[in-house]
Amino acid sequence: MVKDQEFLEKKASYCLGLAKKLGATDSSVVVKNSVSETVNFRNKKLDEANRSDDLGISITTYIGKKKSSISSSNLLNDNLNILIEKCVETTKNTPEDEFNSLPDRELLAKEVKDLDLYDDSHIANDQKIDYLKKLEAVASSDKKIINTESSFTQNKSNFVLANSQGFCDGYKTSSFTASSVTVAKDEKSMERDYEYSSKCFLKDLDDAEKLGNLAANQTIRKLSPKKIGSEKITIIFDKRIAKGILSTFAGAISSSAISRGTSFLKDKVNQKIFSDKINVFDKPDMLKGLGSRNFDSEGVKTETLKLVDQGILRHYLIDTYNGKKLNLKSNGRCGGTSNLYFENGNISFKDLLNSNSKSLYITETIGHGSNIVTGDYSVGATGFLVENGEFKYPINEITIAGNFKDMFQNITLANDLEFKYATNSPTMLIEGMVVAGK
């Protein structure tokens, strides 16, 4: 069982008390416990069962404008005594930074709403095994599928965040995740693909057959891929890739990248960075949302932000430290975004496919090819050639490249948004990118 609030609060207040006694003028502490149980299947048989019980504490101490932090997985008071003493000592020896401080008191979250993030139900390993059996029976039914690996994880977590200004809060969250990875083979090729479902509540999880079916079909259709020539082309990003482009955007408007001057979106607030129809929201209070939260990792209250309004950038993602540096108030985004999404566009998926006589539909990218300093983008890609709205054949061993400054201005979104991850996008079309192949 995951540790209760009382245990975590007791540890937190012990640490705050000790830090104060040892000379810290301010301090903050996070105590977390996370218990997960995972069952992995391979080719319709049990492959691995894994239980983890993780405790963790991290403490930041301040002496005036000096700051240092420690973290540990050992919560015995003996150990905490040594570590906090070390932390305060290190703080004394660390140079001052005028922007170091706890959040402004009036910005701290006051009410903690129940966002429906915790499901008390427990799925025993035998039930997980039943689910995976059903999943793999479907996933392996086509003889082109030569290997299936699937997994079911239940996670229960609890945390408390406390600081010396009197903030002390936390709550339980749960997640249930099932995934299926399949390998298909024909005379010419071997390909892999996957499908996945993750929810706060067990009863909301996709059913096993659906997952197995999707994984297998998405893999089989990749068989016998071709390589195409290099050209300028319209790219359509599958939702699972489009969300990555939204994440890169979030990285580029983080206050740390902005204050350090290492973002291509520095000084772009109130400027048009996307095409007219694009709206981006970050909404922390979605019920059962995979990115939902009541406050950020400093305890600052979070409200919904319309980050991009009709193509115009309206906000950075601001934490306390970088906010002070930029002379802006924290908007509760220490630790990043919550439920981040592009609002739906106004054409259907089908019309999007049909909007150009020839385009590339991308289902997977590999490599770390997003540079937020310059905005340059270049990644390896796998997908399909689309002609007149039809998927013609699979494609691989190509790269796609462009620069986000241009790409953002050329985005068209379909109206098929789903909340499958914490960051979500409808299917995305971008004109004028370069594919490198033969």
Add this chain to the structure above:
Amino acid sequence: MSNFFEKSDLSRKEAESIISDTLQKCDDGELYLENSKSESILLDDNKIKNSSYNSDLGFGFRAISDEVVAYSHSNEISKNSLKQSSENLKSTLKSVKGTYNHEIPKSNKKYYDNINPIEQKSLNEKIKILNDVNDYLRSKGDKVKQVTANFLGEQKSVEIIRSGGETLSDVRPLIRFNVSVMVEKDGRKETGVYGVGGRQSYDSYLKDENWKSVCDEALRIASVNLESKPAPAGEMKVVLGPGWPAILIHEAVGHGLEGDFNRKKTSAFHNLMGQKVASEGVTIIDDGTIDKRRGSLTIDDEGTPTEKTVLIENGILKNFMQDRLNARLMKTRSTGSGRRENYRHIVLPRMRNTMMLSGNQSQEEMIKAVDKGIFAVSFGGGQVDITSGKFVFNCTEAYEIVNGKLGSPIKGATLIGDGPSILKKVSMVGNDMMMDPGIGTCGKAGQGVPVGVAQPSILIDKMTVGGTKL
């Protein structure tokens, strides 16, 4: 050396008896104990942004029956917690009828010293060096707009207790020193990153102001990129410089030769053992025994001494990298490649220092042999789909080659190729093998482990360069 039972209600004897009782009829398994201490000191934007210290303690208990792995980990080294884990393992495996394999090779060789690098230099000394780095780089002219530098130091003590009480242990130091610099000219910004590290004390890298060479290299890369033109798009010849570009070897063939993917037949290499997978003259090894290197290990995380494993010899595929589980199921022996990020994770076969050995040609000859192509010197990272065999790596410093001569620098771009065939397109192997500077981390199944790479300059006859210039 850590005494894991010192402050616990669990004695070593009791632990041994729970281990033996749990693993009795299993094919393999062990209790893995780990105590790691790490520090990070970061200078950024002219200030010491962060000084943090982490201490992590825990165990992972593993039982294997045939192909099935049961694993349970916890932070609490106590009688209750170990018993609970033992129950978890037993309930997963239900009826077991294996024979525990007690055999584990022994070696007295050690590839690093038993030191704690964190304590070998005071906080103030480290802060002074970081401030010196900042001042040094910013004195290089107005174009330097941002400097980030950090120290990462770690000491990890591990102990492996097997059924019957056999105990193996290791104390592993590891440090890293990184510098990143951003320059700006006429509104254009570029970054350059460089670092050094390995399994030894900070002093080996930082004495007599030799950190200046790390700064110079980061600044050089950033400055070159300020002048860079859009990279070409399409298939062309590629010359790779020595050292870091061996990320190619790591991604193109390294992952595909890990035992688990080949046992499961999901690697593009699984049916190529004994066959020609590379040009003649190409020899690739994975070596855990190089003194004080980042990827070296005295014993792996199952207690097997590491070794120098020949993967490809003169173009022929010779061996996969194995941990105990995959070796047993493939009826071969462990190559000492069983690794894990920490006690929270199961063991997987992983790379250590993956190296292509020198041939006898010069880099100059290679560049002369290219009419149209690129020369790639520095890389940021890579990734592979081991099933299709397609891999990428991202170059951070490259130049165009026109008619056998180096041209202007080109922007960072992703290069993509096919693992099982790329090494057959290596037409020249240089005489200048070099190790990387010692800062590489490899990710697999959510686990990061420190690794090294090395190679000489090589000429690849055809690869796709992912630029924007058609």
